[in-house]
Amino acid sequence: MRATPIPVLIATLALAVVVSACGSVEDAGAQTSATEAGRDGGGGPVTVTDARGREIALDAPATEVVGLEWGVVENLVSLGVMPVGVADVQGYSHWVSAAPLDDGVADVGIRGEPSVDALGALDPDLVVATTDLPTNIIDQIEALVPVLVLRGASAERPIEQMKDNLTLVAQAVGRTDEAAALLEDFDAVLAEGAQRIEDAGLTGTGFVMADGYIQGSTVSIRMFTDGSLVGAVGEELGLENAWTGEGDPDYGLAQTDVEGLTTLGDVEFLYYTNDATEENAFESGLAGNAIWKSLPFVVNGHVHRLADGIWMFGGPLSTVQFVDAAVDALTS
Amino acid sequence: MSELTASRSAPTSGRAPGEPAAAGPVRRLGVSTLFIAGLAATVLLAAVHLAQGTSSVDAADLLRLATGRGTDQTAAVLVASRLPRLLAATLVGVALGFSGAALQSLARNPLASPDTLGVNAGAYLAVVAAAAFGLSLPVLPAGGLAFLGGLAAAGVVLVLSAGGITGPTRLILAGSAVALALRALTTLLLLLLFQESTTGLFAWRSGSLIQSDLDAVIQMAPVVLLAVTGSMLVAHRLDVLALGDDTASVLGIDVRRTRLVVVLLAVLLTAAAVTVAGPIGFVGLVAPVLVRLAGSRLPGVQRHRVLLPLSGSAGVLVVVTADVVLRIVLGPQGGVDIPTGVVTTLFGSIVLVWLARRYRDSGPTRQSPGTGSRLRSRQTVTVVAIAAAGATRGGRPGDARRGHLGAHG
Numbered sequence: 001m002r003a004t005p006i007p008v009l010i011a012t013l014a015l016a017v018v019v020s021a022c023g024s025v026e027d028a029g030a031q032t033s034a035t036e037a038g039r040d041g042g043g044g045p046v047t048v049t050d051a052r053g054r055e056i057a058l059d060a061p062a063t064e065v066v067g068l069e070w071g072v073v074e075n076l077v078s079l080g081v082m083p084v085g086v087a088d089v090q091g092y093s094h095w096v097s098a099a100p101l102d103d104g105v106a107d108v109g110i111r112g113e114p115s116v117d118a119l120g121a122l123d124p125d126l127v128v129a130t131t132d133l134p135t136n137i138i139d140q141i142e143a144l145v146p147v148l149v150l151r152g153a154s155a156e157r158p159i160e161q162m163k164d165n166l167t168l169v170a171q172a173v174g175r176t177d178e179a180a181a182l183l184e185d186f187d188a189v190l191a192e193g194a195q196r197i198e199d200a201g202l203t204g205t206g207f208v209m210a211d212g213y214i215q216g217s218t219v220s221i222r223m224f225t226d227g228s229l230v231g232a233v234g235e236e237l238g239l240e241n242a243w244t245g246e247g248d249p250d251y252g253l254a255q256t257d258v259e260g261l262t263t264l265g266d267v268e269f270l271y272y273t274n275d276a277t278e279e280n281a282f283e284s285g286l287a288g289n290a291i292w293k294s295l296p297f298v299v300n301g302h303v304h305r306l307a308d309g310i311w312m313f314g315g316p317l318s319t320v321q322f323v324d325a326a327v328d329a330l331t332s
Numbered sequence: 333m334s335e336l337t338a339s340r341s342a343p344t345s346g347r348a349p350g351e352p353a354a355a356g357p358v359r360r361l362g363v364s365t366l367f368i369a370g371l372a373a374t375v376l377l378a379a380v381h382l383a384q385g386t387s388s389v390d391a392a393d394l395l396r397l398a399t400g401r402g403t404d405q406t407a408a409v410l411v412a413s414r415l416p417r418l419l420a421a422t423l424v425g426v427a428l429g430f431s432g433a434a435l436q437s438l439a440r441n442p443l444a445s446p447d448t449l450g451v452n453a454g455a456y457l458a459v460v461a462a463a464a465f466g467l468s469l470p471v472l473p474a475g476g477l478a479f480l481g482g483l484a485a486a487g488v489v490l491v492l493s494a495g496g497i498t499g500p501t502r503l504i505l506a507g508s509a510v511a512l513a514l515r516a517l518t519t520l521l522l523l524l525l526f527q528e529s530t531t532g533l534f535a536w537r538s539g540s541l542i543q544s545d546l547d548a549v550i551q552m553a554p555v556v557l558l559a560v561t562g563s564m565l566v567a568h569r570l571d572v573l574a575l576g577d578d579t580a581s582v583l584g585i586d587v588r589r590t591r592l593v594v595v596l597l598a599v600l601l602t603a604a605a606v607t608v609a610g611p612i613g614f615v616g617l618v619a620p621v622l623v624r625l626a627g628s629r630l631p632g633v634q635r636h637r638v639l640l641p642l643s644g645s646a647g648v649l650v651v652v653t654a655d656v657v658l659r660i661v662l663g664p665q666g667g668v669d670i671p672t673g674v675v676t677t678l679f680g681s682i683v684l685v686w687l688a689r690r691y692r693d694s695g696p697t698r699q700s701p702g703t704g705s706r707l708r709s710r711q712t713v714t715v716v717a718i719a720a721a722g723a724t725r726g727g728r729p730g731d732a733r734r735g736h737l738g739a740h741g
Contacts (some may be wrong), residue, residue, distance in 0.1 A: 061470070110523065113523055143405055214468070215610075216471065216608070217545050218543055245665065251615050255668050255669055256386055256665075257542045257544070259386045261390075262386075262388070262389075263386070263387060285544060291409055293408070294404055294408040296611050
């Protein structure tokens with residue numbers, strides 16, 4: 001039997017280091033919970049029931065809050081509670097322009113895998129997460145801080161879920177009046193948008209909303225079904241979502257390729273992308289594609305790029321941005 | 333007189349090693365029948381493949397187009413979606429078939445493949461890593477990166493298995509372990525990627541043949557062609573290498589250099605396939621096995637000048653079949669949602685289990701020439717085989733080990 005050569009040990013060690021360095025969810029066993037009673041914030045004890053059916057009892061409305069999903073963060077900011085920590089601050093600043101963060105909001109890691117250590121160091125009153133986060137990570141965080149878990153989205157009732165989420169967050173931070181005002185504004189903008197569509201004689205016009213992604217020579221296209229938030233909002237505006245395929249049960253998104261777009265007639269094709277983080281799948285990825293060039297909505301110039309930074313999975317403020325952008329694009 | 337001389341000189345004439353003395357018409361007929369049968373099946377499946385997709389364009393539309401009565405839309409779908417997908421399948425199948433056959437011969441083990449040796453995983457990790465850190469690379473640099481990743485993975489596997497000194501089993505074990513680790517890393521990077529590029533959350537798929545343009549296929553085709561030609565040029569050396577390292581050295585083959593060249597070619601082929609379509613798993617494992625099974629009664633199949641191209645066409649057959657079956661079973665939408673790589677990997681893992689059970693005790697001492705050993709023993713016509721018979725039969729226990737040591741010393 002040969003002895004294990006040194007290079008083998010080195011290679012194994014190097015691999016082990018790389019693998020362990022990539023995990024950012026550290027063991028949180030050593031941390032201790034430090035929720036203290038009697039913080040300022042106004043109001044008495046609050047109890048809310050979250051998406052897991054769990055009751056979250058707080059001695060007072062939370063003021064030091066961490067948001068782990070951008071829709072949640074937008075809700076907090078729009079309610080006037082600047083979070084102390086946010087997952088992927090830089091990504092948020094690129095993708096969610098409706099409710100900008102103050103400087104100095106701490107970054108607590110990536111959305112799918114936040115750093116429990118960074119969370120513990122912030123010592124917040126409450127962490128708001130969504131059911132998209134794996135339960136084992138939620139459990140780890142919950143050992144330190146109360147966690148309010150929301151359902152990120154529901155394809156069965158997309159607009160209602162967005163409203164419920166805002167209201168639930170508002171209850172936890174004691175800002176229910178602000179939430180009611182935001183939702184009132186949202187409904188008003190939606191009604192106004194529908195009116196503008198009607199005035200322009202566009203009611204019943206077929207539309208689709210999409211985004212795309214390039215990898216090598218492959219452009220993947222993601223369609224927003226009427227189970228998605230903005231797909232449903234489009235229907236509320238009096239438009240007709242021309243993408244009839246089924247989406248996922250939460251976000252209502254469906255996958256297709258460029259060939260799949262041939263099933264669409266001459267619709268209004270809306271899409272969004274983000275110059276700060278990615279290549280434009282439709283402009284550069286499909287520019288030379290024979291199918292794309294033959295599509296009726298491309299031939300007739302009915303492709304509309306919405307402004308960067310409108311978060312299609314956000315709260316009322318982002319959705320208002322979408323309504324304005326979509327109505328502007330169609331009526332101009 | 334001249335006839336007599338010829339027949340007498342035949343067994344001892346100075347033929348190139350590996351070149352059979354009697355490539356009779358029967359065998360040639362058998363091999364070409366196999367090749368034609370495979371080609372016919374591929375063409376048939378390719379026709380079905382072209383008629384599948386997310387648009388309404390079907391076989392009838394394509395027939396109308398062929399007879400000059402088709403619409404522009406049909407032509408666009410054919411040119412910009414269906415043909416690129418078929419060409420990608422062909423390129424990936426050829427590349428992985430050649431790569432798998434070469435690696436199996438090199439490791440003298442039917443369990444060897446770009447997948448079980450970590451090459452696939454390494455190449456894919458490199459591409460994903462670039463994407464995860466926001467690099468949007470053109471096709472050729474991405475291919476270069478995949479090559480380096482695959483080479484690094486192969487390097488680690490060779491170091492872990494001490495260059496295969498202790499035999500194929502350890503090589504495969506090391507390869508599988510490295511492949512697992514690399515896949516775990518890739519998953520982590522994909523998590524990171526989702527954060528960076530939010531649209532990628534649902535869009536990133538692996539092992540898909542869907543192409544929006546021909547750039548990747550066109551730029552990778554020369555690379556594959558080059559590596560395929562290279563493989564054919566060293567094919568006869570692989571024939572000799574199959575007899576054992578000692579024998580090959582005695583017969584004047586530079587074992588170490590041959591191994592290096594073949595590894596480089598196999599990694600290059602795998603990297604090209606990964607660049608075009610992501611990790612289409614286990615094609616490199618299955619294709620040569622299919623050829624060996626189909627050709628088990630055709631001794632000539634074991635010659636690498638036959639085995640390599642047959643494996644290449646078997647690779648195409650496997651990839652196209654997987655893609656066709658995927659769309660037949662799950663419909664056109666399933667073809668978008670489920671990567672083709674999932675189908676080939678499912679099929680491949682079944683073959684892997686079957687092989688592993690069958691070759692349970694394939695250590696270096698018992699079966700050094702791998703699958704070929706039993707088949708080859710029937711084929712005692714080559715000069716080389718006769719010359720080597722004593723050495724391989726008598727000296728088989730441990731000869732691989734000594735051969736490797738010799739090659740490394």
